[in-house]
Structures are given as structure tokens and as C-alpha cells.
Amino acid sequence: MTLLDKTEGSVRSKTGFWPNNRATIIGIAVLTVIILIVPFTASSSMMNIAVFSMIFALPAIGLSLLMGLAGQVSLGQAAFFAIGAYTHAILLQKFEMPGVVAAIGGVVAAMLAALLVGLPMLRLRGHYLALATLGLGFIVMIAVREWDFTGRTTGIYGFGRPEVFGISIDNNGLFFWFVAPFVIIGLILALNLTRSRAGRALSAVNDSELAAESLGVNTYSLRVKVFTLSAGFAGLGGVFYAYHVQIVSPQVAEFHVSVELLLMVVIGGLGSVWGAIAGAFIVELLSEGLRDLIPAIIPGATGEVQLIGYGLVLILVILLLPGGLYQVVRTVWAAIRGRAGRRADAAAASAAAEGAAVGEVPTRAFGGLPAEPGDAGALFDTDADADADADAAATDTGGSDLAEAALPAVSTPVPAGEPILEVRGLTKRYGGVVAVNDVSFTVPAGRIMGLIGPNGAGKTTCFNMITGAISPTSGTVSFLGEEVQGRKPHVGAVRGLTRTFQNLQVFSSTDVEGNVYMGRYRKGRAGILRGMLGLQGREQYAHEDIARDILDAMRLGDVASLPAGDLPFGRQRMMEVCRALALEPALLLLDEPMAGLSGHEREMLAALLRRLRDAGLTIVLVEHDVAQVMALADSVAVLDEGELIAHGDPESVRNDPAVIVAYLGTDAEEAKAELEELEEQS
Numbered sequence: 001m002t003l004l005d006k007t008e009g010s011v012r013s014k015t016g017f018w019p020n021n022r023a024t025i026i027g028i029a030v031l032t033v034i035i036l037i038v039p040f041t042a043s044s045s046m047m048n049i050a051v052f053s054m055i056f057a058l059p060a061i062g063l064s065l066l067m068g069l070a071g072q073v074s075l076g077q078a079a080f081f082a083i084g085a086y087t088h089a090i091l092l093q094k095f096e097m098p099g100v101v102a103a104i105g106g107v108v109a110a111m112l113a114a115l116l117v118g119l120p121m122l123r124l125r126g127h128y129l130a131l132a133t134l135g136l137g138f139i140v141m142i143a144v145r146e147w148d149f150t151g152r153t154t155g156i157y158g159f160g161r162p163e164v165f166g167i168s169i170d171n172n173g174l175f176f177w178f179v180a181p182f183v184i185i186g187l188i189l190a191l192n193l194t195r196s197r198a199g200r201a202l203s204a205v206n207d208s209e210l211a212a213e214s215l216g217v218n219t220y221s222l223r224v225k226v227f228t229l230s231a232g233f234a235g236l237g238g239v240f241y242a243y244h245v246q247i248v249s250p251q252v253a254e255f256h257v258s259v260e261l262l263l264m265v266v267i268g269g270l271g272s273v274w275g276a277i278a279g280a281f282i283v284e285l286l287s288e289g290l291r292d293l294i295p296a297i298i299p300g301a302t303g304e305v306q307l308i309g310y311g312l313v314l315i316l317v318i319l320l321l322p323g324g325l326y327q328v329v330r331t332v333w334a335a336i337r338g339r340a341g342r343r344a345d346a347a348a349a350s351a352a353a354e355g356a357a358v359g360e361v362p363t364r365a366f367g368g369l370p371a372e373p374g375d376a377g378a379l380f381d382t383d384a385d386a387d388a389d390a391d392a393a394a395t396d397t398g399g400s401d402l403a404e405a406a407l408p409a410v411s412t413p414v415p416a417g418e419p420i421l422e423v424r425g426l427t428k429r430y431g432g433v434v435a436v437n438d439v440s441f442t443v444p445a446g447r448i449m450g451l452i453g454p455n456g457a458g459k460t461t462c463f464n465m466i467t468g469a470i471s472p473t474s475g476t477v478s479f480l481g482e483e484v485q486g487r488k489p490h491v492g493a494v495r496g497l498t499r500t501f502q503n504l505q506v507f508s509s510t511d512v513e514g515n516v517y518m519g520r521y522r523k524g525r526a527g528i529l530r531g532m533l534g535l536q537g538r539e540q541y542a543h544e545d546i547a548r549d550i551l552d553a554m555r556l557g558d559v560a561s562l563p564a565g566d567l568p569f570g571r572q573r574m575m576e577v578c579r580a581l582a583l584e585p586a587l588l589l590l591d592e593p594m595a596g597l598s599g600h601e602r603e604m605l606a607a608l609l610r611r612l613r614d615a616g617l618t619i620v621l622v623e624h625d626v627a628q629v630m631a632l633a634d635s636v637a638v639l640d641e642g643e644l645i646a647h648g649d650p651e652s653v654r655n656d657p658a659v660i661v662a663y664l665g666t667d668a669e670e671a672k673a674e675l676e677e678l679e680e681q682s
């Protein structure tokens with residue numbers, strides 16, 4: 001889902017059901033006028049296309065949410081469309097239920113079916129989910145064709161037309177008006193969802209599932225909910241289809257219906273709810289045209305010949321216009337909005353780029369460590385201060401007073417000095433590789449612990465096991481007295497354990513502020529339903545304000561509205577720190593937070609971390625800049641080839657022969673002498 005429209009700024013939370021943004025209000029007004037006029041102006045064949053467009057717009061909106069927002073590909077949307085249509089027809093015809101009850105029954109049946117199959121299926125990812133939904137489509141199609149209750153190949157027919165205030169909806173024009181309000185309401189619900197807490201979380205999941213999980217987002221649960229919601233839209237479309245066609249046969253569940261729906265979403269533009277409606281109209285139009293065109297080109301072609309054309313169109317759109325119609329509209333809209341906005345953006349971007357130069361000072365192969373065995377000059381980085389001064393003199397990030405900046409809140413669930421994290425016998429094996437071997441340590445609350453070691457020592461693997469990104473082969477991780485090993489990262493995150501990443505995990509579909517806003521996720525409560533109805537309350541605005549305050553305090557306020565992916569590396573790293581702090585953590589794991597920062601920025605970050613520690617935050621720090629770690633940490637643990645070789649206060653670790661050997665790969669006495677000599681020289 002493209003949440004960030006660079007021409008309009010980023011998505012902001014929204015309260016209230018009705019649209020409050022100018023473009024949406026204008027769009028809905030235009031759509032309403034078109035809907036009112038069409039029945040008076042369209043020919044009968046065009047009217048037929050218009051009615052089917054409206055009907056199929058509903059499952060297309062659902063699929064757009066699933067694919068664009070939740071990033072899940074479904075090739076079986078027709079299954080839920082068919083379940084809605086069949087249930088509605090059966091309730092009307094066999095059980096003679098009132099139309100409204102039958103319609104609700106159709107939607108609920110589709111959603112229940114989605115929930116049932118979604119629970120196991122949504123544990124699958126990518127292609128596997130697409131294949132599973134494809135299989136589901138075939139199962140439903142065969143089931144309705146072979147089951148007496150569903151009328152086998154004949155289907156279900158002989159139920160009445162809908163009536164509104166005693167008027168029978170028995171012609172295309174009336175039916176068009178009958179469906180249209182549901183499409184408009186569906187559109188508004190879907191748009192509201194994209195701007196809600198849940199919608200923004202889904203978008204973040206799409207960008208980086210690991211980062212979203214680490215901020216407390218339960219990705220599996222959200223996906224199941226969106227899958228179920230998407231099926232509800234499909235079921236409603238099926239209800240209208242049954243009413244309109246007056247017969248429900250296995251045709252509704254056929255594969256080509258799922259392909260049509262997929263095409264609608266792709267042509268409209270993945271992630272654009274508006275695009276789904278436009279796509280529905282285009283595909284219906286295309287379907288009629290292709291039915292005549294294909295037999296003319298391929299004599300004797302019969303059956304669902306339009307599928308050949310669908311295939312071609314799908315390939316062409318993906319190749320030439322991957323963003324679909326939405327991409328075209330955005331480009332045109334950007335041009336209409338004129339150059340002024342673009343100039344402002346460019347100015348902001350270049351300002352950021354200038355600031356960025358600061359953050360792009362390259363680090364050496366081992367940060368503060370020697371690149372080669374025996375190159376002891378850089379051990380415990382004796383020239384870090386010189387670097388810092390030079391960098392600070394060369395550039396001014398405007399952050400020199402970061403040490404006085406307002407601190408983000410931290411949570412302090414246990415008194416300082418008491419254990420907050422206990423790692424026991426933690427082991428991770430990858431086949432024959434033992435990445436981490438029987439590591440145990442305790443982290444007291446309100447302290448900074450440094451976790452250091454040469455490349456490949458197992459530091460990141462340790463972090464991954466502590467946060468739940470990977471399961472340990474054996475061993476336990478207790479956070480706040482509760483064992484969390486093997487559980488998904490959101491479990492620890494909702495209790496106050498979060499992290500940053502060695503390989504940056506930026507939510508690139510939103511801006512810098514949007515990234516930090518996601519850090520507030522665990523503090524919010526509104527779910528999908530409240531988001532769709534616009535009932536999030538003002539709490540979301542408060543969270544946006546807090547995100548903004550954190551950015552201002554960390555001197556990133558000037559780039560708050562820039563696309564996060566456009567920031568230079570060093571600033572993206574700082575943004576990740578801000579995002580983690582927005583969660584108000586009790587335990588913060590920082591994976592190489594200094595990498596990519598200039599010496600000056602490193603000093604500022606170190607000062608900030610000290611202040612956070614003094615405010616009660618517990619920090620575990622993986623860092624190659626050993627000099628910074630030694631200066632910053634209350635205790636240091638050293639890993640080498642997966643083993644914990646030392647753990648204690650910085651001074652004792654600094655002089656530990658095993659540590660020196662691990663870093664220098666030489667004899668301990670010789671290395672120590674060499675080091676002392678170098679320190680004296682510096």
C-alpha cells in the first residue's frame with residue numbers, strides 16, 4: 001500500500017467517518033454525480049456493464065485491501081464471492097428468509113469461511129499463500145458443482161428480486177442505484193482503514209514485518225482480520241450478483257472470476273481503493289469487448305475467450321504501468337498541483353542531503369576495531385575523539401545541544417539494579433554452524449550492557465533470539481520474569497522490549513514521522529473496525545504529536561515529512577532509534593546504532609543513551625566501536641565464535657587476555673604490550 005503520496009505529504013490518522021480531506025471529498029462528489037447521471041444517459045449494453053462494474057467493485061475493494069494494504073496475494077477471491085452468492089440465494093430460496101437477513105447471511109458466511117481457512121493459511125507467505133487461495137477457489141467450485149444442496153451444475157434460482165420501500169428493483173438503472181451506495185460506503189470504510197492505526201500498521205508490515213513486529217504489531221492476527229474483511233466485501237458482491245442475475249451457478253466460483261478481480265486491482269493500481277473501482281469498470285468493459293474481439297482474431301475460439309485478452313493486459317500493465325491507473329492519476333495530479341510544492345520538496349530534500357553528508361562518514365571495516373589481525377592501532381579506538389572533532393568541525397547537524405533535549409518517556413517496571421533480562425544457556429545451531437553456544441547473562445534494570453565481539457561472533461543472533469526474531473535451539477530468555485524465547489517479537493514489544501537493526505528496517509512507504517508514529521503502536525487500542533468507522537478517538541493525533549516531539553527533540557524535525565527511504569543512512573539510523581524510543585521501552589536493544597554516524601553524532605548519541613539510562617531505561621548495545629562501548633556501558637559481555645568469553649565491568653574486560661586474543665588473534669602478552677605501546681603513543 002502506498003501510504004505516502006509524495007505530492008500530498010504523508011498519511012495522517014483520521015477520526016470521524018466522513019472524509020475530511022479535500023481530494024477525497026471531491027472524488028466522492030464526482031463519483032456520486034456520475035452514479036446519478038449514468039442511468040439516464042447510458043445505452044442498455046453500457047448500463048449492463050455499469051451494473052456489473054458496481055457489483056464487482058465490492059470484491060475488488062476487498063482484494064485491494066488484502067493485496068495493497070496487507071501485501072497478501074489471493075488467487076481465490078471468487079471463492080468468497082461464490083460463498084456470499086450461494087448463501088444468499090439458498091437463504092432466500094430454500095429458507096424463504098427476508099432479503100436483508102439473507103444478505104447479512106451471505107456476507108457472514110463468506111467472512112466465516114475466510115476466518116476458518118485464513119487461520120492456517122495466513123501462516124504461509126508469498127507464493128504459498130497465493131497457491132493455497134488458488135486451491136481454495138477450486139475446492140469451492142467443485143463443491144458447489146457436485147453438491148445436491150447447491151443445485152449442482154444448474155445452481156440455485158427462483159428467488160425474488162430485492163424491494164426497497166415497496167419498489168421492486170427490476171431494471172438495470174434501479175439496480176445500479178441500489179448497489180451504488182454500498183460501493184460508496186465500502187469505499188469510505190476502506191479509505192478510513194488505510195488511514196487508521198491498523199491500516200498504517202499493515203502498511204508497515206508490508207515494508208518490514210520484522211520491524212513492525214518489534215514495535216508490537218501482531219502481523220498474523222492483522223492479516224487474518226484483513227483477509228476476513230476482504231472476504232466480507234467479496235461476499236457482499238456475491239449477494240448483489242445473486243440478486244441481479246437471479247441464478248447462482250458454479251460459474252461464479254470459476255477461476256476466471258478470481259483472475260478478473262485480480263486484474264481489476266492491478267489495473268486500478270495496487271493499494272489504491274479508488275483504483276479498484278475504476279479497475280472494475282475497465283475490466284467489465286474489456287470483458288465485453290474481448291468476447292467479440294478474440295473470436296474475430298482467432299476463428300473458432302469459444303468459451304471464456306476473454307481470458308486470453310486478460311492475460312495479455314495483465315502482462316502489459318505489469319510491464320508498462322506497474323502502478324496501474326493510480327500511478328497515472330498521481331503523476332497528473334502532481335503536475336496539476338504545480339511546481340511550487342515540488343520546489344519546496346526539493347529544497348527540503350537538498351537540506352536533508354546536506355545534513356546527510358554528516359551521517360555518511362564511512363566507518364572502517366571493524367568500526368573501532370582493527371581490520372587485520374595485528375593492526376592493534378584501532379583497538380579501543382584511540383582516535384575516536386579526533387574523528388569526532390573533525391566531523392563536528394566539518395558539519396553542523398544542529399544537534400550539538402542534543403544533550404539538553406527533552407527526553408522521550410521510558411518505562412521502568414522494575415527497580416534499578418534488579419534483573420530485567422535473564423538469558424540462560426542460549427544456543428543457536430544452523431546445521432553444523434553453532435552461531436551461539438550456551439550463552440548466559442543477566443541484565444540489571446537501568447544499566448547499559450555492551451555486547452561486543454569480532455565479526456560473526458554471534459551478537460546479532462543473540463539479539464534475534466532475545467527479541468523473538470528467531471527461536472533458539474535451546475535455552476531460555478526471561479524478560480520481566482516471563483519466558484519469551486521462541487515467541488514472536490510483538491510479544492516482548494507489547495511488554496516494553498524493542499530493538500533497532502544492524503541492517504536498517506525502514507518503513508519506506510511512509511515518511512520519517514510516520515515511522516516514529518509506528519513506535520506508538522503499542523500505546524494505541526483502536527482495531528480494524530474502529531479504524532474503518534473513523535472511531536479512533538483523538539488518541540491517534542496525540543500519538544502523532546508525540547512522534548513529532550521526539551523527532552524535534554532528536555533534531556530530526558526538519559526531515560519529519562520526508563519519505564523515510566530518502567534519508568541518508570546515518571539519519572535513517574537515528575530515525576530507527578527515535579522509532580524505538582517512541583514505544584517507551586523498558587529494555588532497548590541497539591544493534592550497531594553508531595554505524596554510519598559521524599564521530600560527532602556518535603558522541604551525541606552516547607550522551608543521549610547515558611541520559612536515558614539515568615532516566616531508568618535498560619539498554620543492551622551491540623557495537624563495533626569498542627571505545628564508545630567501553631566509555632558508555634556499565635558492563636560488557638564479549639562473544640567469540642558463539643561463546644561468551646568474558647563478562648564484567650569495562651575495565652576488567654578491556655584487560656582480559658581472552659578478549660585481546662579474540663580481537664587480535666595473537667598471543668595475549670604480545671598483544672597487550674603492543675596495545676599499551678600504542679595507547680601511550682596516542
Ligand SMILES: Nc1ncnc2c1ncn2[C@@H]1O[C@H](COP(=O)(O)OP(=O)(O)OP(=O)(O)O)[C@@H](O)[C@H]1O
Pocket residue numbers: 430433434435436453454455456457458459460461462502
Ligand atoms: N541464518 C543463518 N544460517 C546459517 N548461519 C548463520 C545464519 N545467521 C548467522 N549465521 C552464522 O552465525 C554466526 C554468527 O552470526 P551473527 O550475525 O550473529 O554474528 P555477529 O556477531 O552479529 O556478526 P557481525 O558483527 O558481523 O554482524 C556467523 O558465523 C554467521 O555466519
